[in-house]
Amino acid sequence: MSHAVTYSATLVGLSDRVVRIEAEVSAGLPEFRLTGLPMATTGSTRDRVRAAILNSGHAWPDRRITVAVSLSEVPSYGCMLDVAIAMAILAAAGVIPAASIAHTAFVGELGLDGGLRHVRGLPSAIEALAAAGFRAIAVPVASIEHPGQRPVISATCLTDLIEQLARDTGPAEPGSPSSRTNAYHVDLADLPGDQAGKRALEISAAGGHHLLLHGHPAPAALADCLPDLLPPLDAADHSEVGEIYALANLPRRNRRRPLCTPHYSNTAATIFGLRSHGRIHPGAVSLAHAGVLFLDDAPAYALSILDGLRLPLDTGEVILADSDGIVHLPARFQLVLAASACSCGRENCRCRPAHRHRHLNRLTALRSRIAITTTAQPDDPNAAPGATTATVAARVAEARARAAYRLAGTPHRANGDIPALDLRTAHRLDPEALDPLDLPLRSGKITFAAMTQILRVAWTLADLRAAARPSKDDTHHALRLWQGAPL
Ligand SMILES: [Zn+2]
Known part of the structure; x- marks a missing residue:
């Protein structure tokens, strides 16, 4: 031309x-x-x-x-x-x-x-x-x-x-x-340091586990990498996402998984959607369907919003109602929350522990849905340069393929979707691998819901190292990821 x-x-x-x-x-x-x-x-x-x-x-x-x-x-x-x-x-x-x-x-x-x-x-x-x-x-x-x-x-x-x-x-x-050309928005390799955050992101992508980033320097950049670590939308999801975006009057043409990052000042209608006079306005939870919902500075969101997220997290949909009737919209997303150590936002925070505690307590309602909590660690100056998005995405794809093979014949696609019951039957761990959970469970340090999250992550850790089943180490590691302990 x-x-x-x-x-x-x-x-x-x-x-x-x-x-x-x-x-x-x-x-x-x-x-x-x-x-x-x-x-x-x-x-x-x-x-x-x-x-x-x-x-x-x-x-x-x-x-x-x-x-x-x-x-x-x-x-x-x-x-x-x-x-x-x-x-x-x-x-x-x-x-x-x-x-x-x-x-x-x-x-x-x-x-x-x-x-x-x-x-x-x-x-x-x-x-x-x-x-x-x-x-x-x-x-x-x-x-x-x-x-x-x-x-x-x-x-x-x-x-x-x-x-x-x-x-x-x-x-x-x-x-x-x-x-x-490089297809990625931000490449993981271009993000400086934060090995702990990147590792947590990889595990979370491999198993579809909800993630809380605690005190990390650039949580938004990490979240921006997540859709590129996940496999592209399959045909069914692509068409479903296309329908939601068409309802919202937004263009949506490529197969990159959606990333929706609503601001904490958004209203509940913006987050969950609205039906008014017969018109449906999808909210952030539906615009993030089959992709990622990222809430930066999560404790700053209204408690009604944080609490309200439990329903779509548990059911994969939202229900919008007005006097004309109700409509169900898909809202199955991977949740990534970021929280600073304290609401003051200062690096040398001198606030009282009770104040800091209250700040994070706002996330309590979501705590049992979060499988991985990672706390920022000082960078190791001798660490090798971080892997690129393409390298990590390949590892994620391999781990996901192992999980998909195991879950064939069920409606579930990733370890993060395995129902609690199946973790005790079809996907039961070996008795020895359950050892590290014995004491915390008996002493009440972890609940039944937490146990479910930990077992799911243990399967993902096994998939990432191409092992047939989770080992005792995997369970121990998953427990620490759930606790937010340094690795
Ligand atoms: Zn403070």
Whole structure:
């Protein structure tokens, strides 16, 4: 393709205008002409777009490139058009398929490194594009204020954006740029230290166990890695998730498991969903269906919300009712909670122990559903560099395959789903492996519910080391993971 069109929006005067951008790549002396932008910004836009494309690993088309921006007036934020200009050039040069940019508008500034940057005025530009009927709007990830509220694709950089668009429009051709790029949002290997947090995340992914991250430095980044450690959605889940997102009027096209991260200030209706005048508005628990629900600073959520999570956790669905009737929506998710050591948030907290205790006590209602609690540990400076997301995802897939084989013929897919009764019958541990639980159980230190969580995790630990059955060590380790003891 030598000609391509993209759309963006920017503030002109007092209102936002949808902007059409046309790029043409033709034979002739290498040249990059950009028309339609104010003189003062043309040069810097050209430089940013060229550097961003080169630094994203793409060849700059060494031909005559003409880009025309259809703007009759001077825009307030011209740099907002960067991403749309770059995508038009890449499509015109045949670097990305034309189908991948159809129906999508692009807003955001480019950094010289290819990163997508937030600029002022983005929210109203997104509004203007949504009003103009664009089905998808690509924006810098930093501009997402309320995840899941707009038909947006959020990307960290050009490469990430191209990858997401390629996934949405079908398999990439072998050797095409998008098949070489990193598919992950944040790679585990790029997160510094926190070996304890990463190990807990791996075990939690392998067995589908609910997780509490206690005092970890970057819990949101860890949670962001979880969907990439989990296997992609299968056909049945993919279509179910698609239906939920369609109800919420949100685009959902790739098979990455959803990650929903509602803020603690959200209302119960936002978290659990709402049915009003016959219309169904899925909440965060349903938008996280078959994926991950992450609550950062979990003790800050209303107690009614924390308590209310028990129902979907136990039944895998929510019930929404109004005077017209009731509806059941799927809400089977993996829960990840993050809590700081104290509500004061200071590193050298001097609050009274009773105060700290009250802070974590708010999670009591959920405690029996949490299988793994991990407390941040000082990093070992001699530790080997952490494994990449791809490496850990492969280990997780292998462990999950072992569990799926054992659970064949049951409705359960992961160890975290095994009912308590089955852990005492079909999936009973050897008597010796149960030894470490004997004393804590008799002394009342662990309840029957805790015992269930511990046995499930013991199976996952066995699966991760490719053992046929959990050993005494696995049970002991699972007990410590449940207690939140340092490993
Ligand atoms: Zn404190």
